[in-house]
Amino acid sequence: MRLAFSPKQREALQAALQRAGRREIGGQLYGEQLAPSHFLVTYLTVQHTPGTISRFIVDLTQAAKDAFTFFQCTQRKYARFNYIGEWHSHPSYAVLPSSTDRSTMRTLVTDLAFKGNFAVLLIARLDEETLTAGAWLFDPAGQEVPVQLEWPE
Ligand SMILES: [Zn+2]
Secondary structure, three states: OEEEEOHHHHHHHHHHHHHHOOOOOEEEEEEEEEEOOEEEEEEEOOOOOOOOOOOOOOOHHHHHHHHHHHHHHOOOOOOOEEEEEEEEEOOOOOOOOOHHHHHHHHHHHHOOOOOOOOEEEEEEEEEOOEEEEEEEEEOOOOOEEEEEEEOOO
16 A cells, blocks of 8 residues: 655644654544555644653544544545544654554454554654654454555655
8 A cells, every 4th residue: 555645744744743752642644545555644633632752542532523524624525535544653662563553453443333444553753854654554354564655755
């Protein structure tokens, strides 16, 4: 899978990382399907409550509100505009999923209430001006596949 960022969403990510400093921060990724296996992030949410220096926990109440906002704005055209996944920062660690990150994603995609075919986990960090990120796709069958990120020029 390829996952592209618009300039605006890349800026939103970088600004969130800058603000959070040494604390982990995160949110959800929503966007548009451009082609099979090609998505564009059009709405990157940033949680109001950051995590600690080693842990980020999703605020489900804010996540539900942000999801509502996205689906309202995109007129519930789910086939084209939908949830892509989760993101958080690793200011103190490499941009690789921890065992907790993996099990959280597996729990998410295998939950009976989960309606998608996959969920992406994006992990990012900012060192000075340098943004580093990695992303993986998790599916209900138990697969974990690296995602190719496409950044704007
Ligand atoms: Zn993590």
